[in-house]
Each structure stands twice: as structure tokens, then as C-alpha cells.
Amino acid sequence: MKTQQLGRTGVEVSKLCLGAMYFGSRNDTETSHRILDQYIEAGGTFIDTANIYAMWVQGFQGGESETLLGKWMRERGNRNNLFIASKVGFDYQDVPIGLSARLIEEECNKSLRRMNIETIDLFYAHTDDRATPLEETLEAFDRLVKAGKVRFVGASNYRAWRLERARWISETKGYAQYCCVQQRHTYLPLRPGASSGRQVVANADLQDYCQDSGTTLLAYSALLSGAYTREDRPLPDEYRSPDNETRLAALRAVAKEIGATPNQVILCWMMQSSPSVLPLIAASTEAQLAENIGALAFELSAEQMERLNTAGTN
């Protein structure tokens, strides 16, 4: 699988990161192992999880995804070939939302235990916490890096100005810097005025910041749970608008021209839109994963990129 540098770390990671959110909960062990093995066979090494995955699925409480990954890595003996990302910051079980120093350290230790590994390659602040001074949060992450429990740190669901403030504090104090940001990002923009709740969308400001600062932008929910192509997954209400109908038509037209699926065109469009963007993909069947990884085989022309970019904006 193609690779790209993660931020300015000097480390190369897979061009498509595999989301493990539902492994061990909605996706049973056998399915999860099959998808993980398929991703590895395709040359992928970058896997994304979080302490809370997937506490909102009925019958589960969080921690299941990390536990499943730990067992799978142990069975396959492949931990050293992988780049594992996890996150801290959202509430689950008896853990409150937030990024206090104590919480960051405790949750890191729990994640390490659940995955049965010594170091998390990339540890994210899963959400911003404006009640805790950024200095405290960044110092806590830095301590984990110095202790060897974490290699790199990233942010998720942050605004661009908060990332810049964090960068400035880390640089001034000599702390490890957020090398990437993980944000909600897909081909369709939200309808004006629509909310995405606690999930922060990668707006133009953030994308500009990422390009300028060399921060990698990891895009989650890129395929809107399959809504671009599946009749059983209606387009979420916050994405419904006449302009987005025009964009969908452009997407389908380009897909037809190059013999790709609309999902593949979205992933291609994202990767070509900026060298700093790296999509997360997720799947519960082998066919879905094969389709998503298949996006790497396509290339959009400058004219097709222009058409996709301008559709629904006039």
C-alpha cells in the first residue's frame, strides 16, 4: 500500500488508515479478524481505535475494540509491523469527558493494558477540552512521550485556532507537538446551519492550516456509513440540500467516466485534494474493504477534480 509522511514526524504511514471502531462490538471477533487480516494482506499497517469504542452499541461498554486488537496482534505476532493509534478525551463508563493530566495518564495506561502493548504509536486528544488549560493537556501528553508510552500525539475534533495555539505552546515549552488532526470530512458539505454535534467538520480554515503547517488531516466518516451508494442508508438529513444533489450528480458522472464506484471517487478526490489528507476507511465485509482499498488504483484528471470541486458551489 502507498504511504505518506505523518505530519512532520519523518514516519511513513499507510495512505488509508483502517478504522477499528466497531471491531469487538457490532463486528464479531471472526469478522473483525478477517477484515484486519485483509487490510494487512493489502499492505496496510495503520489502525485506528479509541478507549471508548464502542460504548454506544447496545450491550457494550467501551474498550472492546482495543481488547480485540490486543488479542489479534498477539495471535498474529505482528505488533511490531503495525502503527497503532488510540484516543482519550470522551466520556464512557465512569470516566468523565476531558483532558486533565490525571485522566490522560490513567486512560493511556488502560489502553496499553487492553491492547497488551508497551507503546501507543499515535495518541489523540479525542475532543477539545476548554475547561482544562491547554498547557496541562500538552504537558501530560509530553510526559507520556518522554516515558516511552506514546510515540506521537495528535488532536481530534479541534478548531484550527486551537491547533495553532497548541502548536505555539508546545513549541515554546518544548513539548511534543500534535502532528495530525482527525476530523469529520467527506465530499458533501453539511447543509448551511446544520450541526454535527460533538464531531467537528474539517472546514476550509482547518484544511488551509493543515497544508500550511504540515499537519496531516485524517478524515473520518468519509463514506457517510455507505450512504453514497446504499439504499438501506439514506443520506443523513444534515447533508440534504439542492446543492448537494448537484454534487452527487457530479460524483456519479465522474465515477462512470473512470469505471470506479462513487465511494472510490470520494477517497481519490480526498487524497488528490491535498497531500496532507489521509482518509480513514472502515468495513464490515471483505467486499467493502476491497472496494475502499481499490480507490488507490484510480487517478482523477485535473478537469475531473475541478468539476468535483465546483459542483454545487455556483
Ligand SMILES: NC(=O)c1ccc[n+]([C@@H]2O[C@H](COP(=O)([O-])OP(=O)(O)OC[C@H]3O[C@@H](n4cnc5c(N)ncnc54)[C@H](OP(=O)(O)O)[C@@H]3O)[C@@H](O)[C@H]2O)c1
Ligand atoms: N475522531 C472521531 O471523532 C471519529 C468519529 C467517527 C469515526 N472515527 C474513526 O473513523 C473510522 C471510520 O469512521 P466511520 O465508520 O464513520 O466511516 P464511514 O466510512 O462513514 O463508514 C464506514 C461504514 O460504511 C459502510 N461501508 C464502508 N465501505 C463501504 C462500501 N464500500 N460500500 C458500502 N458501504 C460501505 C460500512 O457500514 P456497515 O458496517 O454497517 O455495513 C462501514 O462500517 C472509525 O472506525 C473510527 O476509527 C473517528
